[in-house]
Amino acid sequence: MKNTLVSLILIALLLHNIEAFECDRSATTCETKLVISHFVTMVHPTERAVYLSDGKLYRYDVTNTSAATPINASEVIIGDGFEQKKLVVVFNMSMPGPDIIVYEGQRLLMTVVNELYSEAVTVHWHGLPQRGSPYMDGVPFVTQCPIEPGTSFRYDFIARPSGTYWYYSNMGGQRTGGAFGALIIRENESNSLEEHIIQIQDWSHNYVTDLAFQQWKNGGVINRFREPNPQILDGSILNFISIDSALINGKGRFKSTDTNDYNSTPLEIYNVKLGRQYRFRVVGVGSSHPFRVSVDNHILSVVATDGYDVRPIYHTSRGEI
Numbered sequence: 419m420k421n422t423l424v425s426l427i428l429i430a431l432l433l434h435n436i437e438a439f440e441c442d443r444s445a446t447t448c449e450t451k452l453v454i455s456h457f458v459t460m461v462h463p464t465e466r467a468v469y470l471s472d473g474k475l476y477r478y479d480v481t482n483t484s485a486a487t488p489i490n491a492s493e494v495i496i497g498d499g500f501e502q503k504k505l506v507v508v509f510n511m512s513m514p515g516p517d518i519i520v521y522e523g524q525r526l527l528m529t530v531v532n533e534l535y536s537e538a539v540t541v542h543w544h545g546l547p548q549r550g551s552p553y554m555d556g557v558p559f560v561t562q563c564p565i566e567p568g569t570s571f572r573y574d575f576i577a578r579p580s581g582t583y584w585y586y587s588n589m590g591g592q593r594t595g596g597a598f599g600a601l602i603i604r605e606n607e608s609n610s611l612e613e614h615i616i617q618i619q620d621w622s623h624n625y626v627t628d629l630a631f632q633q634w635k636n637g638g639v640i641n642r643f644r645e646p647n648p649q650i651l652d653g654s655i656l657n658f659i660s661i662d663s664a665l666i667n668g669k670g671r672f673k674s675t676d677t678n679d680y681n682s683t684p685l686e687i688y689n690v691k692l693g694r695q696y697r698f699r700v701v702g703v704g705s706s707h708p709f710r711v712s713v714d715n716h717i718l719s720v721v722a723t724d725g726y727d728v729r730p731i732y733h734t735s736r737g738e739i
């Protein structure tokens with residue numbers, strides 16, 4: 419009984435954490451918290467071991483592997499569904515971390531709690547000019563002393579200008595390890611367009627950046643052959659961070675070379691109505707591979723980048739028109 423109660427409370431907390439933080443439009447100050455910690459992919463915080471089958475996640479009974487119960491995919495850090503676990507660094511036990519949505523001119527007070535055991539942290543608010551508050555920019559050893567394990571720091575700055583931004587840990591490989599989330603600063607005037615957030619990233623399910631860096635620096639080999647540097651669509655040779663899959667809002671499908679087929683990871687679903695216009699806020703949260711974004715049989719019009727409006731550029735899946 420006691421255990422059930424504890425699990426219920428835990429699940430309720432976890433569900434609460436992954437909801438977006440949206441500041442009231444009339445508030446002058448918005449205050450919230452982000453907790454950074456380690457976790458692993460493909461593990462449920464209370465149900466433990468999970469596996470993927472036919473687009474659903476199941477928890478399995480370790481004493482009887484043919485007994486399995488479906489579980490809620492939103493409670494697991496899935497990545498590309500690769501069953502072998504990967505160590506991640508995340509905000510509020512989710513990847514991406516919670517969406518932070520505020521209005522232009524509001525003061526944002528964000529306490530960052532470092533629950534990592536041995537690494538320090540800073541949080542960078544990508545794209546924000548931080549005019550008048552350079553010491554809140556989150557650059558370790560340059561604009562602040564990093565937040566030591568077991569301690570916290572309160573970021574305090576005015577959210578401006580309006581636009582699509584993201585936050586992430588700026589220490590070592592923590593960002594590529596999963597510590598990122600969207601920061602949206604809405605305009606004061608109400609905008610009738612419904613919004614959706616798309617966070618796109620390249621994903622490697624068995625590399626961590628620090629290991630990848632060491633392998634590159636000291637000679638990476640696979641099966642006694644030198645590991646090739648990945649090449650992108652335009653022929654450029656990229657750095658050493660390999661890519662297994664592409665993720666949207668932390669979820670994507672892995673194509674196995676054994677079966678030459680994709681697995682069935684549950685994907686992010688955007689519900690839209692025919693004939694309506696939407697604003698998609700697209701954030702590239704990856705490590706090194708760029709992505710071309712299009713929606714089949716639809717025209718995308720690019721209206722702004724970071725906090726700046728641009729003359730609209732129209733895109734289809736065949737490129738610019």
Ligand SMILES: *[C@@H]1O[C@H](CO)[C@@H](O)[C@H](O)[C@H]1NC(C)=O
Pocket residue numbers: 434435436437438439450451452453510516517
């Ligand atoms: C993150 O988690 C903390 C601790 O559970 C919670 O207090 C806070 O509201 C969460 N932050 C957001 C932005 O959801």
Ligand SMILES: *[C@@H]1O[C@H](CO)[C@@H](O)[C@H](O)[C@H]1NC(C)=O
Pocket residue numbers: 482484485486
């Ligand atoms: C294992 O689980 C299956 C499916 O739920 C069940 O039919 C079987 O009886 C279980 N075996 C044992 C030894 O409990």
Ligand SMILES: *[C@@H]1O[C@H](CO)[C@@H](O)[C@H](O)[C@H]1NC(C)=O
Pocket residue numbers: 433490491492
């Ligand atoms: C899974 O969790 C999400 C997010 O909290 C919730 O909206 C949804 O109803 C849950 N689904 C099930 C089947 O419990």
Ligand SMILES: *[C@@H]1O[C@H](CO)[C@@H](O)[C@H](O)[C@H]1NC(C)=O
Pocket residue numbers: 522523524606
């Ligand atoms: C939006 O409102 C805030 C606070 O009232 C103000 O500082 C800011 O300049 C306004 N932005 C625009 C574009 O009018």
